[in-house]
Amino acid sequence: MDEPRSLIERFEEARPHLRAVAYRMLGSLSEADDALQETWLRVSRADTTGVENLTGWLTTVVGRVCLNMLRARQSRREDPFEMQAPGRSAGQEEADDPEQEALMADSVGLALLVVLDTLTPAERLAFVLHDMFAVPFDEIAPMIERTPAAARQLASRARRRVKGGTPAPDADPARRRRVVDAFLAATRGGNFEALVALLHPDVVLRADAMVVPSPEPIVVRGAVAVARGAMAAMGRARFTGAALVDGAAGLAMAPRGRLFLVLTFAVTDDGLISAVDVIADPEQLRRVDIAVLDA
Structure with missing residues (x-):
């Protein structure tokens, strides 16, 4: 009885780490x-x-489990999310705890x-x-049935x-x-006045x-009208x-880490938003290049 109880305790100690691995693998x-x-x-x-x-051994086990889940997800060719994602129904949304989901996405980087x-x-x-949890390629390779060199190449391609x-030319990307x-x-934050102040009076949203x-x-044309539309989408x-x-x-809007829509902006020299384009068409989204912004 002592040994199973000890294993349970050690698994629970490792749970936050394992959950972090699984979340990054599955989104x-x-x-x-x-x-x-x-x-x-x-x-x-x-x-x-x-x-x-x-802990290292558990990391590889959860990695294998997540790999199988990703492969199953890929073979199912999942349908696109509805706008109320991540929950497919009121009950499912409550079970998934969208607030916690959003906080987790923020902590990792959407x-x-x-x-x-x-x-x-x-x-x-x-x-x-490898890049997030420092697992050696020698341990990763058997999980994907590749050589360590091939595993290293996969990580490099992902990186x-x-x-x-190459970023598009921009006179002031920081601005x-x-x-x-x-x-x-x-x-x-639902700050209507602050939003209007960011928008050019003649801003156009498409x-x-x-x-x-x-x-x-x-x-939609005009700062007030565009701001009202943004407020209506505050929950998203x-x-x-x-x-x-x-x-x-x-x-980028991405419930459960899966791209749903993107917003692009035109910004004037004095720092006001003059145009907003919102893209949700799946065919167009497939052509959009998404990358991580430097901190």
Whole structure:
């Protein structure tokens, strides 16, 4: 009786670390918790008497579980999320705890989760385990049935994707980043006056027909009208974060780390937003390049 109880205690001690690994692998708290449950089932049936570094061993076990879940997800070719994502129903949304999900996404970086979702399961495993949790390639390689050199190559490819391509020319990228961050903060905080102050009086917002959805693309003109529209979407802003969108600072909305829509901005020399483009059409989103903004 002592040995199982000791294993349970040690597993619980490692749980925050394992949950962090699983969340970065899967981009969803509910799926991460499912992965931990499956990991415990495997661990409870295994002989761990010869395991010297239990946390390291548990990391590889949860990595294998997540890899299988990613491969299953890929083979299912999941349907796009509805706008109320991450919950598919009121009951599911309550169970998933969207507030906690949003806080977790913020702590990791929503743009990073979006980019990770574009990687193959093997690339994601190699990058997450090595670059984020310092697991040696010698231990990663058997999990994906590759050589250590091939695992290193997968992580390198993923790293390049995370960093993105050459940023688009911008006279003052830091100013654009400040404006984008301020727009998001005002929207999340429901600060209507601050939002209007960021917008040019003649600002134009264009949203494709998939954003609402509607029969035709939407065009909204004027600072007050655009700000009102942003306030109406305040609840969705918790799943939105700053990202490099086609090389320039923008916003990406990604419940459970899966890209749903992006916002791009035109900013005047005096730091006002003169245009906002909102893209939700899946075909267009596939052509958008998303990368992580430098801190």
